Amino acid sequence: MSLDTPLPAPTLRLAVVGAGPAGLALALLAARSLPRAQITLFDARPLERDVSADPRTLALSLGSVQLLQRLSAWNAGAAQAIAEVQVSQAPPTLNHPLFGPAGEPEVRISAAEQGVAQLGAVLSYGQLVAPLQAAWLAETARAPQRLLSRFGQPVAGLKPVEDGIEVDAGIAESYDLAVVAEGGVFAEQARKALTHDYQQNAWVGTVMLAPDSPAGVAYERFTRNGPLALLPLKALDDGRRRAALVWCMPQAEDEIAGLNDAQRLAVIQSLLPARIGRLQGISALKCFPLGLNAERSLVEGRSVRIGNAAQTLHPVAGQGLNLGLRDAYALVDALKPCPSAAELDRALRGVEWQRAPDRWSMIAATDFLARSFAWRWPGLPAARGLGLAALQALPPVKRALARQMMFGRR
Structure with missing residues (x-):
């Protein structure tokens, strides 16, 4: 025609x-x-x-990656595949040898145990x-x-x-x-119609990881003030590893703007599990209110x-x-x-x-989850830690959660 x-x-x-x-x-x-x-x-x-140069970071589930592949609109060379997700809780919390290698409650979901090539991927908006x-x-x-x-x-x-x-x-x-x-x-x-201001800020940027840090691991750490996440990014041309940072804080206690880069890096390091290794650097951070x-x-x-x-x-x-x-x-x-x-x-x-x-x-x-970080109830961190530990100890439940995160609720 x-x-x-x-x-x-x-x-x-x-x-x-x-x-x-x-x-x-x-x-x-x-x-x-x-x-x-x-x-x-x-x-x-x-x-x-x-x-194409917009640097905002996006985390995509496996279902989203598959949709973009079907559309022939997936730039695999620019994306970092997520091989494993580790969710843990920073002290104060319960500590027990059954709660993982560090003795802290955690959930680990890997692509290998789910029988898929990747759980998802991370790349920039552009x-x-x-x-x-x-x-x-x-x-x-x-x-x-x-x-x-x-x-x-x-x-x-x-x-x-x-x-x-x-x-x-x-x-x-x-x-x-x-x-x-x-x-x-x-x-x-x-x-x-449904709105709620969480009175929280998200600070976003990039951190440089230790040279021996594993590739493709996403970390989420539940802290007293809110979640802190590191999303793996494609390594730089010189091989240096890096991760996108999403650091949530209550606005009433947010003093991050007044810290310099070294101080910010030190605070983040103190909140993360030791297995991540020593962070090597941090970019400028941007702040977004959350709701x-x-x-x-x-x-x-x-x-x-x-x-x-x-x-x-x-x-x-x-x-x-x-x-x-x-x-x-x-x-x-x-x-x-x-x-x-x-x-x-x-x-x-x-x-x-x-x-x-x-x-x-x-x-x-x-x-x-967002509201729970504003609660200061006695025993709440312990309860959240027990929830993580129970999830790790129940493979069928963990598998169901992993499938929902990869493909949504069906």
Whole structure:
């Protein structure tokens, strides 16, 4: 079919608002799975702006990696595979020889024991978005009448209309369905139906690891003030190992801004288990306030919210983007047999029900953990330590948790 030949009328006119990882993945998946759909991707960012150098760190589950591989948008050379996850608790806590090599309560989940090549991967925002954007642009070049890009056009608002939704991006246009994937961070968001300010900060940056530190190990340490995580990054060209740091602190006790690099490194070192080895250096750190900000429903009429636009979570479980990618997959899968308006509404109701167990279990778990670090109840660290120890001692339960973290609740 030549480019001048009119295409059959589209069965679905879909607007995707936001060209971040979730929005691009959804648009690309829809382009390949819904051949009769006309898809328009909107983003306020100009197309000529280079996103590849954005250093923000993202942790992806195995299910997310597999989805990106299917989309031919996975840069394996830029990603560090996660071979093992170690979750432990810093003193004061229970100490017992049964609680692991250090005598402290801990959970270790490895790819080998789960029978997979990796549990997930860590890479930068730019290294994830750039291949997705390139793949989307290649699709639009092959089908310019059906797939449209509106970069540099922010969407000012959405308005329900009869049998559809109106998207205002300078010119109001009607679509059958709009998917909002433009999330942002907690501090900059309008408040949704469910919101809670944890009064915590997340300090993020990079630390240099000891030369003999194992590759591909992610650490999460529960401290008195909050979780501290080290996510493995691809080694530098000279072989030096490094990790992304996520360090959560209550705002009322946060004195990190007043510390120099050496002091910050010393405090972090004191909180980590000795097996990690001596940290070699630390980058400049950035600070982000933390909170829960979630919609009760993904679907509102003919608009659907996914990713951070639907739920912004505490980073304690590192599952925000993974939830968004699972939202995108479920939505596109539901739209495959969906040619009419009545069937579209029914499909959207099905997506809401299908995604609810995965979504609400993750919202509840992260919210509980985030709030628990503000509690100063006697015996709480001991109880949390016993929970970690019990999880490690019950392989079927640990296996179920690992599967949920890799693929979501099914």
